[in-house]
Amino acid sequence: MDILPILSTLRRHKITAWLLILEIALTCAIVCNAVFLISQRLERMRIPSGVAEHELVQIQLANIGNRPDAAARAETDLAALRQIPGVQQAALTNQLPLSSGGSWNSGVKLEPQQQLDTANVVQYMGQNLLPTLGTRLIAGREFRPDEFVDYADAVAALQSGNMKGLPQTLVITQALAERLWPGRSALGRPLYFGQGIPFRVIGVIANLARPNMLEKGAEYSTVWPIRLNLTQGASYLIRCAPQDREQILKAALAKLKQLDPRRVVLEKRTWDEARYEFFQSDRAMASILVGVCVALLIVTALGATRSNILHYFQTENFLLATVGIGLGMVLSFGINLFLMTHYELPRLPAIYFPVGALLLWLIGQLAVLGPALRAAAVPPVVATRSV
């Protein structure tokens, strides 16, 4: 096909051509970045929690206040919960992976004298927590019952500087082990918290996500042999078969109310519900972005169609789209740089550029296909009459 006549047409309708180019460029830039944002959200929503997702229910009661019998009450509650038919495991935990609200975090160091923290980790606590969560041990061992220390005793020991009263061991996630000692075994190695207080790693679990602040390392989790009661705002966590969850939640609530009718329930839900809620805003944002992309592509296609008024067809459209896409790539890169600085987004993967280009070429071609066919069907006599 001879390209010169086309170029001369483009020169004649300079403004229209440039408008179309700019429109394609902007669309290309925005769609590339929006699709990237969507993929980021989807990726975030796919984070492995590391727990038996469909087998957990959580009940959180209001803090009963500091009472001497708080630990005994917690034991009574747990024993009662374990008696409910269908309950496989029960524990008290300070937090759950992927759930909104506060979380217990701390800096961790590799050397006792280190000034800055090596990583920020989340601290899971609770007796019998790992079997209840259903995490998978990949190295070392889980805690022995004699390793557990009451929370209050641990804090008292810390205040008085008596290191013997503190727990000595930790279980950490594979991701954290890899961050701290890349390529080496974590077992037996010391980790330092606070002002150089040492703890020894005795086990590594495959996955365990943080409750929130995922940007600090979604799976930088540590598990501590510390026994909790309701004074620390802990919640009951029950593991059971997926189909029993609703029923067991009801039975557990009834049992807890029966033990003390004056309690106030703050939270009662399955872990699936907690996860759904946690990602709600990501889901909303992703669907808004999808909507915008679709709308943009339609508007651009309409823009390309309108060029039929000036008789631009397949080749012209291809040329315009190419220039537009070229500009669009530069613009996408710019927008991505802006997002990287203001929204802490990673760099746009290179694959987005050719795929984006292909998509826009395709849309441009489809948009002008109809008008081009119609024009091609015009008999020469009619076409030349108005010249």
Added chain:
Amino acid sequence: MFGYYLDLAVRSLKRNKMLTALMVIAIAVGIGASMTTLTVMHLLSGDPLPGKSAHLFYPQVDTNPTNEGSHAEPPDMMDYRSAVDLWSAQRADRQTLIVDSSIKVRVPGGKLPALMETMLSSTSDFFPMFNVPFQYGSAWTSEDDARHARVAVILADLNDKLFAGQDSVGRTLRLKESDVRVVGVLKPWRPLPQFYDVVGGRFSDGDTAGFYTKPEGVFMPFTSGLEINDGNFQQFNCWHPPERPGHLEGASCNWIGLWVDLDSAAKVADYRRFLAGYAEQQKALGRFTHADNTRLRNLMQWLDYNGVVPRDVRLQTWLAFAFLGICLFNTIGLLLAKFLRRSGEIGVRRALGASRAAVFAQCLVEAGVIGLLGGIGGWLLTLAGLSLVRRQPAVYADMAHLDASMFIVTFALAIASSLLAGLLPALRACRVAPGLQLKAL
């Protein structure tokens, strides 16, 4: 003349209904998207206390004497001793301490089950400082603060739940195990954001929707609130773990906020000096180590520092305006095609004596009419968009409504953007050479 152009514009738009519809839809969709996000942005980024916010300040001192963590910025809250020291000095026109905690609330002898409510422990200046509106009764007095009075002010929402919205002044509430007397009931009050409780925005990674929750249900004098809910307080951060969690008065933890009211630049400068002096004095006493790390931000600066507008909302606004931009490019192209198609007609008008300015004006009127139609469509789409926003899970969702000012902005933006889109095509149209066009007729 304007009337005549209007008539011409309507005729011209009627001639090619398809093209007109395309342009109107493009503008309507762009306006609908950008006005929906702009309304949410306007709602979330507004000044919660217009006229007053410039006088309200949030003092910060670096209470953490250890080298742990970053000392680039002082912590967002203070420990008990620093907060109470600064408050007791009474160096500002007004000052109030604030701390939140959860508490079990019920009406003694009532049938309703106990509720968990958030309680703000504060001081009597809180209400006049923040223009808090009362429905019944009034605030407690500074004497009540001093003598640890068991009195409370409750929010309209809680009054509706517990007392069916009646005047409950003088009634008794049981907060945890203590009985307190209601002295005031607030009118429905919903500052956006709930500014006085905003802390820790820099750690939230842009997920700041929580700053827009409703105010606390119960307000109590600082002294008595701390007594009756002892053991249920949460720290912002600690440099040593508290001996007994929830009991923070003597602990190495930051958990109390302080707001001060300073109505002149001189007073602000004075207070800044006072704050620096206090930190120096505490350093001399061995309690602080980073004495020069103090801040005194006013309300809006504090909100900015905490980045209160959620990151997603800002992103959506950018996106919507880029979308509007693309819709405008589209409209420019369509208008250009439309005007140039009428080159013949324009040529005749020019030959009959119409000036370039007249042709230009006529074209712009036509663009404006499209803008007006697009504005109506955009307004309807904005209403639809906001109803979608209200169905989102965000805590501020229920507040997303189009107010009068945003209604006007909708039409202003629609007409302004259509005129902008019409500018280039109109310029081209008025430069049509009449001679050439007449020859072609």
